[in-house]
Amino acid sequence: MSVEVRAHAGARAYFGERRSARSIAFGAWYVCEHRLRTMRAYLMTIVMGSVFNPMFYLFSLGLGIGSYIDASSGGLGQGAISYLTFVGPALLASAALNVGFEECAFPVLGGFKWTREFWAMNAAPISARQVASGVLMAAGFRVVFTVAVFFGFLSLFHALPSPSAWMAMPAAMLSGLAFGSVIMAIASRLEEDDGWFAMINRLVIAPMFLFSGTFFPLERLPLGLQWIGWISPLWHATQLGRVAAYGMVEPAWLTACHIGYLVIMLIIGLALSFRTFARRLSK
Amino acid sequence: MSETEDSTIMIRAGGLTKAFGALVAVDGVDFEVRKGEAFGLLGPNGAGKSTIMRMIASVSRRSGGTLSILGMDPDERGPDIRGHLGVVPQQDNLDTELRVRDNLIVYGRYFGLPMKFLRPKAEELLEFAQLTEKAAVKVDSLSGGMKRRLTIARALVNEPDILLLDEPTTGLDPQARHILWDRLFRLKEAGVTLVITTHYMDEAEQLCDRLVVMDKGRIMAAGTPAALIQQYSSREVVELRFGSERNAEVALQLAGTGERIETLPDRILIYTQTGEEDLARIVDGGLRPLTSLVRRSSLEDVFLRLTGRSLVE
Known part of the structure; x- marks a missing residue:
């Protein structure tokens, strides 16, 4: 049989009655699978980043600033926890947010602009929604990996006294995905980079990191600046993490607010992404 | 069939x-x-x-x-x-971060095809696209022609109708x-x-x-290419160049030769059934073109006649 004929015979056996049935059911997963394969190209960077990032922070804040603060104040209130225990959940959530940003910014801009591969996916029976969901799903895998490694380091540094500390992980992961979904919505609107991502890094992520109760309780900020924390996914995830990691006391309704805020952010981010992906791919 | x-x-x-x-x-x-x-x-x-x-x-x-x-x-x-369907878009949209073979496999997954089908299929398609030796290189290192062939191979992964x-x-x-x-x-x-x-x-x-x-x-x-040529052009075309200064002037003298005459800045085109004979008559009549060419009418003649010669950008 000639190559041409062989190149065109055989797939029918694998298709059911309806060729697009599996794509309609699992399309987002196929997009995710593709993204994970692409990540293999920079797997080393992912692993190194996930390992060294927590190490640097924990050595600096745990052994450095932490020991200084703990020595001079005898630890923070609420049962005199160490400074590292206080700051740990915030660093965990921050790592998740950064990965969410990384995986939803340039890969989305690139999929539309550089490789144009989103159009290739859409030429197959993959919908715009599935493309967006798949990209976020793949970001989710990286978020899970990063958070798990970070959590492991926090345990090694004895920064997680509560037995329910593991619940800080889903909180951090949720914030990474919620923030990632909003970044995806923004990235999908961009025709060019034009320094937007650098600006988001400097004017959104950096202040969020500094003013979301990361290094000191949010209440210490003047009331006029506390709103930065309230709108920041990092603060909500950090507070959830603190409740889990060392049993920080806060009213249940506030905990519910943190979860609700992150879930709503995720839903809005995804909904906006769906709309922009669909508009761009059908142009 | x-x-x-x-x-x-x-x-x-x-x-x-x-x-x-x-x-x-x-x-x-x-x-x-x-x-x-x-x-x-x-x-x-x-x-x-x-x-x-x-x-x-x-x-x-x-x-x-x-x-x-x-x-x-x-x-x-x-x-x-x-x-x-298989789609080969105007601009390549391969995943340049993946290797050549992986581009085919990843794309096949979008149709829900299993790996046990896609692995041998990718090899067949690479053979078809004459890219077997490039299977393990990244797409970025391929030439333009190779990328096009890979895009076509990719479009065939689902065996489109x-x-x-x-x-x-x-x-x-x-x-x-x-x-x-x-x-x-x-x-x-x-x-x-x-x-x-x-x-x-x-x-x-x-x-x-x-x-x-x-x-x-x-x-x-x-219509078919042949039918379109027959309908919208003549059998042959005589192309004559007299120099850009003289083309328009000479064209007036040639009026009546062939079925239709088109004067362009750089040459005169005579659409005719009998190119060689017309050219001989023109030369016998004393006109000396700088260059002359008799060719068969092509689809390009049809195209330019139907869509005009003005530039669209």
């Missing part, structure tokens, strides 16, 4: 229209594509070819008219139709174009229905059984 298969309509468009705001990109076109044929959409830039392709590819919704692909309406059953090729050889050198034509011709022989847009007339003559010439969103003419 049996009589019934031959008459199977793969694509049917009736009054097909696409408007982007006030701009009407496709203005009520009618055409049919039959199973196993290579159908060409010809036209200058902005004629609406790619817009039609995107509507057939079931990713861009029509503004009006009817469109049926494999008997299905793309507005209602887009994913179902796309499962049966219809292969859509939007300007498949634009930007390629002659060698790469000829290899690509050869691959496409083999697919046609294997019974794949091809829909091709191009503004290369030689490509259309080589590949297309039937084509439509489009301009400004409308179909200007339709």
Whole structure:
């Protein structure tokens, strides 16, 4: 049989009655699978980043600033926890947010602009929604990996006294995905980079990191600046993490607010992404 | 191919229209594509070819008219139709971060095909695209022609019933174009229905059984390449150059020669049935062209007659 004929015979056996049935059911997963394969190209960077990032922070804040603060104040209130225990959940959530940003910014801009591969996916029976969901799903895998490694380091540094500390992980992961979904919505609107991502890094992520109760309780900020924390996914995830990691006391309704805020952010981010992906791919 | 298969309509468009705001990109076109044929959409830039392709590819919704692909309406059953199509877009959209073989496998997954099918399939397609030796290199290191062949191979991974090729050889050198034509011709022989847009007339003559010439969103003419040449041009064309200063003046003296005379800044074209005889008569009459050429009429002559010579950018 000639190559041409062989190149065109055989797939029918694998298709059911309806060729697009599996794509309609699992399309987002196929997009995710593709993204994970692409990540293999920079797997080393992912692993190194996930390992060294927590190490640097924990050595600096745990052994450095932490020991200084703990020595001079005898630890923070609420049962005199160490400074590292206080700051740990915030660093965990921050790592998740950064990965969410990384995986939803340039890969989305690139999929539309550089490789144009989103159009290739859409030429197959993959919908715009599935493309967006798949990209976020793949970001989710990286978020899970990063958070798990970070959590492991926090345990090694004895920064997680509560037995329910593991619940800080889903909180951090949720914030990474919620923030990632909003970044995806923004990235999908961009025709060019034009320094937007650098600006988001400097004017959104950096202040969020500094003013979301990361290094000191949010209440210490003047009331006029506390709103930065309230709108920041990092603060909500950090507070959830603190409740889990060392049993920080806060009213249940506030905990519910943190979860609700992150879930709503995720839903809005995804909904906006769906709309922009669909508009761009059908142009 | 049996009589019934031959008459199977793969694509049917009736009054097909696409408007982007006030701009009407496709203005009520009618055409049919039959199973196993290579159908060409010809036209200058902005004629609406790619817009039609995107509507057939079931990713861009029509503004009006009817469109049926494999008997299905793309507005209602887009994913179902796309499962049966292979699409080679104007701009390559391979994943440049992945290796050549992985591009094929990843794409096959989008159709829900399992790895045990895709692994051997990728090897077959690499062989077809003459890229076996490049299987493990990253796409970035491929030449333009190789990327095009990989894009075509990728479009075949789901064994499509219809292969859509939007300007498949634009930007390629002659060698790469000829290899690509050869691959496409083999697919046609294997019974794949091809829909091709191009503004290369030689490509259309080589590949297309039937084509439509489009301009400004409308179909200007339709038929086989030979029929179009017969209908819109003469058998032969005499090309004469007298120097850009004299062409217009000499053209007046040549009035009545052949069926039609076209005067361009750099040459005079005489459309005729008897090129050699006409040229001999002109020279006998005392006119001495700087250069002269008698050639067979081509699709390009038809195209330029129908769509004009003004530049569209």
